[in-house]
Amino acid sequence: SHQDAIKKGLEAIGPDYDVWDVPYLPVDPKHLGRSYEAVIRVNSQSGKGGVAYIMKAEHGLDLPRRLQIELSKTVQTIT
DSSP, X not given: OHHXXXXXXXXXXXSSOSSOOBTTBSSOGGXXXXXXXXXXXXXXXXXXXXXXXXXXXXXXXXXXXXHHHHHHHHHHXXX
16 A cells, blocks of 8 residues: 555655655655655555554554554544
8 A cells, every 4th residue: 555655665764864765755845844644544445554644743652464454443433
């Protein structure tokens, strides 16, 4: 999914990058006065990547893949 690709791209590039190269994000949101949180949204269409990103960014939790799948199902049901 695109959210999973963004999550992996953000993890790969790190905070001190020379060239911005994140899938689906042509520019660094910080250069537009935005945060990454403003770009990633969780809704009924969110897959495990979007949910996993929010859990890691907001709560410091790096969820195992199986838990990401189960949690994303719950989020989709609630939203």
